Amino acid sequence: EDQVTQSPEALRLQEGESSSLNCSYTVSGLRGLFWYRQDPGKGPEFLFTLYSAGEEKEKERLKATLTKKESFLHITAPKPEDSATYLCAVQVIGRDDKIIFGKGTRLHILP
Amino acid sequence: DGGITQSPKYLFRKEGQNVTLSCEQNLNHDAMYWYRQDPGQGLRLIYYSQIVNDFQKGDIAEGYSVSREKKESFPLTVTSAQKNPTAFYLCASSKGGGREPHNEQFFGPGTRLTVL
Numbered sequence: 001e002d003q004v005t006q007s008p009e010a011l012r013l014q015e016g017e018s019s020s021l022n023c024s025y026t027v028s029g030l031r032g033l034f035w036y037r038q039d040p041g042k043g044p045e046f047l048f049t050l051y052s053a054g055e056e057k058e059k060e061r062l063k064a065t066l067t068k069k070e071s072f073l074h075i076t077a078p079k080p081e082d083s084a085t086y087l088c089a090v091q092v093i094g095r096d097d098k099i100i101f102g103k104g105t106r107l108h109i110l111p
Numbered sequence: 112d113g114g115i116t117q118s119p120k121y122l123f124r125k126e127g128q129n130v131t132l133s134c135e136q137n138l139n140h141d142a143m144y145w146y147r148q149d150p151g152q153g154l155r156l157i158y159y160s161q162i163v164n165d166f167q168k169g170d171i172a173e174g175y176s177v178s179r180e181k182k183e184s185f186p187l188t189v190t191s192a193q194k195n196p197t198a199f200y201l202c203a204s205s206k207g208g209g210r211e212p213h214n215e216q217f218f219g220p221g222t223r224l225t226v227l
Contacts, residue, residue, distance in 0.1 A: 004153075031214070032214060032215075034215055034216070036218075041199075041221070041223075042220055042221065043115075043117075043201050043203075043218035043219050043220050043221050044154075044201070044218045045218070046215050046216070046217055046218075049215050087153075087154070089154075089216075091214055096167070097214075098156070099156070099214075099216070100153075101146075101153040101154040102153055103151065103152060103153045104153065
């Protein structure tokens with residue numbers, strides 16, 4: 001069964017304390033992996049798309065990487081405004097090319 | 112500005128009533144989606160449409176209905192048959208409808224539905 005698991009469920013960091021969020025996936029075939037940021041009560045905001053193992057993308061303090069089994073979202077020297085829920089989703093190669101979302105990681109950056 | 116709008120932001124419904132949530136996009140995207148988000152759960156797909164006048168059931172379509180008469184619009188009706196409709200509803204659109212390489216989804220601000 002196709003599955004996406006994000007860990008940890010929640011993470012509290014001090015401002016400036018770098019860390020990584022994990023998205024592991026088990027799918028029959030990967031067409032793409034997406035990262036989103038979601039603030040409370042709002043819709044998810046698109047961050048990155050990764051297509052193949054070894055690919056990396058960066059945006060400000062965020063860097064996303066992809067292997068054949070998982071993706072990491074690295075957060076370097078985070079600020080309180082980086083606090084949000086980060087969602088991972090995978091698009092599975094198949095008849096419908098369905099997209100499966102993980103449950104997200106709630107990140108809280110303390111000033 | 113291009114984007115996706117959803118209305119209303121908050122919606123209250125009495126049990127037994129149908130209610131329609133609006134979703135409009137001006138991104139010229141072919142595909143549109145409806146998700147439901149509950150606390151502690153991932154986004155669950157209700158319906159999706161890859162082209163005008165065509166739509167497909169997602170994982171939790173029971174008790175919901177949609178239409179896609181225009182490329183820009185994809186309204187969702189929550190019917191009285193939906194057993195537990197209180198949730199946060201998200202509409203999204205993407206350029207491609209499936210096998211396109213650039214299929215990242217762009218989301219609206221959401222509608223919070225509460226059944227009284």
